[in-house]
Structure formats: C-alpha cells, structure tokens
Amino acid sequence: MRSAHRELQELIDEVCALLDAPATLEGRDFRLIAFGAHDSEDEGALDPVRTRSILRRGSTAAVRTWFEGFGITTARAPVRIPPEPSAGVRTGRLCLPVRHGGVVHGYIWLLDDGALALDDPRLTEAMAVARRAGALLAEEARVGARLGELLRALLAGHGEEGVAAGAELAEELGPVAEGPLALLAIAPWEVAHELPASPPGALALTALPGQRAGAAWALAALVRPAAARAVARRLGAGVGAGAGAGAGAERGAHAGVSAPRHAVAELPAAWPEALGAARAAGASDRFGPLAAWAEIGPYRLLSALPPRLPPDPAVLPLLRPEHRELAHTAEAFLDHAGQATRTAESLGIHRQTLYYRISRIEQLTGLDLNDGEDRLLLHLALKTAGW
Secondary structure, three states: OOOHHHHHHHHHHHHHHHHOOOEEEEEOOOOEEEEOOOOOOOHHHOOHHHHHHHHHOOOOHHHHHHHHOOOOOOOOOOEEEOOEHHHOEOOOEEEEEEEEOOEEEEEEEEEOOOOOOOOOHHHHHHHHHHHHHHHHHHHHHHHHHHHHHHHHHHHHOOHHHHHHHHHHHHHHHHHHHHOOEEEEEEEEEOOOOOOOOOOOOEEEEEEEEOOOOOOOEEEEEEEOHHHHHHHHHHOOOOOOOOOOOOOOEEEEEEEEEOOOEOOHHHHHHHHHHHHHHHHHHHHOHHHOOEEEHHHOOOHHHHOOOOOOOOOOOOOHHHHOHHHHHHHHHHHHHHHOOOOHHHHHHHHOOOHHHHHHHHHHHHHHHOOOOOOHHHHHHHHHHHHHHHO
16 A cells, blocks of 8 residues: 555646646645655746755745735635745745645645636646645544554553553554654653644654653654654754744754664653653753763663752752852863863863862862762762753
8 A cells, every 4th residue: 555645745746747837745834745846947946945845844934924924724725925035935836725624734835927827727626636635634644643642642551551552553553563663752842732743754743741840741752763863853853943843842952762662562661761861962962952862871870860859968069059160160070081181171271270170179069089989979969960
C-alpha cells in the first residue's frame, strides 16, 4: 500500500500538470508537505517565500499573517493573493483551500501572475483534487491523534492501562514497533492542550506534564533514532516561537533523546531519559539544542536526584547572588580538571586573578580544592544548582 505522503505528492503533481503552474501543498500550520517541479526559466518567480518553504519546510509568522488576512482559513473556493514584497511575496498566489468535513487541513499554493481566471474550469478540477488531498490529510490527522493518545496512555498510565496502550500502539505501528525506537522530549512546552502537526519522522506526538514538582509540560515524540535531530528542529527546539518553531514551543526550548529501544513496552523507561537529556541541553551550552542521553555523562546521575534538592550547606554561601562570579570561576576550574592555565584562558583572566578567586572560594566554603572529595562535592553542588 502506498504511503499517504506518496499519494499527496502525486496529487500535487496532478495539480501542476492540470494548471501548468508550480504548486506546493502545506498543512494548516504552513508546514510544507509536497511540492511540484518548477520548470520556469524565470528564476525571479521563485520568490523568497516559496524558496524558504521548500528549503526550510515552513513559513515565517509574518507570511502566515499576510496570507491568513485574505480569509484562507474559512474559504471554500480559490483565493487570489497579491504580491507583498515587504513580506518576501514577490509573486502573487492562488490559494486552494484543502478541506474535509468542513475543516481546513491545508492549502495548495500556486504562483500566479493573474493570468488564470477564477472562473477557469480547470480550477474546478483542481479543487476536486484539493478535496482528495483534504481527505488524506484528515485521515492522517485521525490516525496521528490516536497514536498520540496511545503514546500518552503508555507513558503516563499505570499497570494494565499502560500495558494495554503499549500493545495497541505496537499493533498500530506494525513492523516499525520492533525498533529501534527512541523518545524525543522538548521542554518546556508552552501549550499543553494543543499539538502541532506531526512532522516527517515523528511516529506519534503527545504532551505530558514534567515529572518534577512545578515542572512545565513537555512534548513527547516517538521517533526512529536517526530522525530525532530533524524532528526536534522541525518542532522548534532551540529556535523559539519564531520562524520554523513548533506551534507550542517556548523560546529557549531544548530537546533530549533517549537511548534506543527495541520494543514499545520499553518506552516508559525511555521517557525519563529523554526528559533528563532535554534538561541537560538547557543546563549546558556544549550540548546544543539537542542532547542525547548516551552523551550527557554526569548529567545522567543528576537526573536521578530528588527534585528541589537543597544545596549542600558548605556550598550555600557561594551560591548567593553577590558571589555569582566566584561560582562561575569555581565551575570553570573544576570543568577544566583544576588546570589553572586552561581555566584562566577560558575565563579571560590572569592566572594570579584565578588563584585569588580560588582562595576566596575556599574561604567561603571551607573546602580544600586540593582534596579530591571536596572538589567532587563542590562540582556536584554547582551542577545541581544549575540543573
């Protein structure tokens, strides 16, 4: 059986041939789904909006606002949209709403210079194709919602409820359920009750409350490990709520991916790993916007600590706001294994300044930074404070 994506691509190719114009299909969130070949020798026709949509598989908020201002979300017939160079729309558009059951599921976009009349009979045929695309997208959404419900029940459920959800999810996934599979966590997730359209590579999406007291919600995506980075990028990890961000991503959201699993029943144990990796990505710049559980080292131990663990009394004076610079110096010194030259270079200070700060740190904490256990205590306490 052909995949829905293959069928949607064929429908766009059909529209391109029918109207002799380049076309793209985007979801209602302006996520690119399929696009037809552009044979024109006029490279200027490839305006920045279409180029961005194809290369980055999405549109900016400004472009969305411009297009939606013409009523495309409620339209049931083709809508002509004029150029707007300030928004990067150099060429006019025809928008064919992709609807099913009274709901808009996406849009077919055609570069248009006004030559195609709105009463052209070919547009009637193109709208029939759009309705077929709408039915496919509606079915995808239905299946995606069900998979998300099962994933949520598996990760949040207990006992028989979780087991039953896992068995049904495995059945729905078919051979894919044999793995390898991984869970991707994006946190914080701003909107707990709204999910974005599932991007390519995501097998299921759901939102769950954080597992620590007072923690924000997190988005969970079931993925193949190789697709984790692309899915995280498409869902907005590390890019915030601007262009290219997922619908619910907060600015500064980070992503973490669990270790691979080879059975759906193993996924509940993978979820704390994904959350811990996402927190590590937020705690240390060296991981970037996506951290893998297998690569976060000591942060794996920190993720097992009780929530809101109080600071060790010896380190508490160093964590006061007025000693922020000293705390940063101590962490850099310990991160560099106590090597003074490397530490001073990383901080941009003279070694004598570093030695003075270390003496102040020892005075405040009562710890001896020549002692291995004291170093371990200070290092863990500083990492925990930033955790």
